[in-house]
Amino acid sequence: MVQQNGNSEHPPDPDYFQTNPKPYNLDRQITLARSFIEQHAHANSRVALVTSGGTTVPLENQTVRFIDNFSAGTRGATSAEYFLEAGYAVIFLHRQFSLLPYSRHYSHSTNCFLDFMTYNDAGAVVVESEYQQEMAQVLSRYRKAKEENTLLLLPFTTVNEYLWLLRGLAMQMRPLGANGLFYLAAAVSDFFVPAERMVEHKIQSSEDFQEDLTNGNGAKAPAAHMEGKRLVIDLDPVPKFLKLLVDGWAPQSMIVSFKLETDPSLLAKKARYALEKYSHHLVIGNMLNTRKWEVLFVSADGGERWIRVPAARRSKSITSGNHEDVHLQEPAIEIESWIVPEVAKEHTMMIEKTKSKH
Numbered sequence: 005m006v007q008q009n010g011n012s013e014h015p016p017d018p019d020y021f022q023t024n025p026k027p028y029n030l031d032r033q034i035t036l037a038r039s040f041i042e043q044h045a046h047a048n049s050r051v052a053l054v055t056s057g058g059t060t061v062p063l064e065n066q067t068v069r070f071i072d073n074f075s076a077g078t079r080g081a082t083s084a085e086y087f088l089e090a091g092y093a094v095i096f097l098h099r100q101f102s103l104l105p106y107s108r109h110y111s112h113s114t115n116c117f118l119d120f121m122t123y124n125d126a127g128a129v130v131v132e133s134e135y136q137q138e139m140a141q142v143l144s145r146y147r148k149a150k151e152e153n154t155l156l157l158l159p160f161t162t163v164n165e166y167l168w169l170l171r172g173l174a175m176q177m178r179p180l181g182a183n184g185l186f187y188l189a190a191a192v193s194d195f196f197v198p199a200e201r202m203v204e205h206k207i208q209s210s211e212d213f214q215e216d217l218t219n220g221n222g223a224k225a226p227a228a229h230m231e232g233k234r235l236v237i238d239l240d241p242v243p244k245f246l247k248l249l250v251d252g253w254a255p256q257s258m259i260v261s262f263k264l265e266t267d268p269s270l271l272a273k274k275a276r277y278a279l280e281k282y283s284h285h286l287v288i289g290n291m292l293n294t295r296k297w298e299v300l301f302v303s304a305d306g307g308e309r310w311i312r313v314p315a316a317r318r319s320k321s322i323t324s325g326n327h328e329d330v331h332l333q334e335p336a337i338e339i340e341s342w343i344v345p346e347v348a349k350e351h352t353m354m355i356e357k358t359k360s361k362h
């Protein structure tokens with residue numbers, strides 16, 4: 005039996021926030037979020053916090069090198085548009101320079117906005133006639149979101165910035181109660197370099213410039229350092245913030261997490277495991293190679309069901325050895341246009357349940 009939200013035990017925040025520095029612009033971002041949330045709470049609207057893109061793990065304080073997590077931000081940016089369409093206000097917590105709602109249609113490297121442009125007879129730059137209709141629709145939805153102030157864009161880069169922001173935003177969203185929704189599509193690092201083990205300057209690869217690490221003054225060994233010609237990286241685990249979010253930071257909100265796998269035999273098992281471990285509402289499982297075509301919903305009520313885009317055209321080709329390489333063309337519709345209404349439906353049921361309790 006999966007345990008629901010509202011546990012009486014609220015675990016204290018780990019000392020992560022005492023030992024890892026607050027981002028310099030956190031207060032400004034939280035202030036923006038506060039007035040956005042106040043406006044929508046006042047109107048009794050639902051607010052979705054959509055996280056998107058991958059977090060980085062810097063190896064040096066003055067960062068030249070970093071480890072990154074996979075995600076273009078497609079899932080998050082696309083979902084954000086469908087949440088707006090479903091009447092939600094959206095806080096879009098995204099990796100800086102990853103895909104954004106609306107502009108994503110024209111900013112990807114394979115979809116450069118310049119390819120949609122041409123010159124008219126008077127020499128002015130205009131949109132090619134074949135793209136006029138689609139671009140007009142995207143533009144009108146984008147303008148509506150701006151005019152109604154329903155989309156707040158907040159960027160992060162590092163996992164540290166992400167975690168501080170997630171906690172800060174969750175606190176701000178508390179007054180929304182059950183109207184708050186967390187849709188955690190970001191690919192968050194599981195390992196990081198804690199501040200106390202971060203070197204200040206660029207790690208020197210040349211043996212002639214390497215620092216002596218045997219200082220014996222009790223300071224902790226740096227997480228990333230050279231040993232001869234080898235770069236050695238020894239990362240700490242990132243505390244599991246989903247538990248804190250569910251039990252402590254946002255106990256009344258609906259919480260949806262994603263589970264990314266590459267081994268199909270693990271997906272359902274790992275999604276169910278995450279749901280039982282963190283006791284939230286919904287895990288959406290997806291496979292790296294098929295995530296635009298199918299996702300697995302694993303719900304707290306015990307339900308498990310696949311959502312598949314029906315008109316996906318698939319073409320298979322066999323590569324060398326025993327590996328089957330499945331080449332998939334772009335799906336005919338965006339799977340998020342099905343995912344988000346399903347999530348919104350479950351959110352409605354949760355809100356109704358909360359109301360009937362009071």
Ligand code: PMT
Pocket residue numbers: 057074075076077078079080188189190191192193194242243244245246247260261262263264265290295
């Ligand atoms: O943008 P695209 O290129 O389309 O890619 C989208 C996606 C594949 C990245 C996305 O759909 C997805 O699956 N995101 C989740 C990636 C993932 O595997 O997360 P995870 O298994 O590391 O974590 C699972 C959940 O736990 C996440 O929702 C995360 O918010 C949470 N978590 C993770 C680490 C941590 N220390 N604390 C957490 O709470």
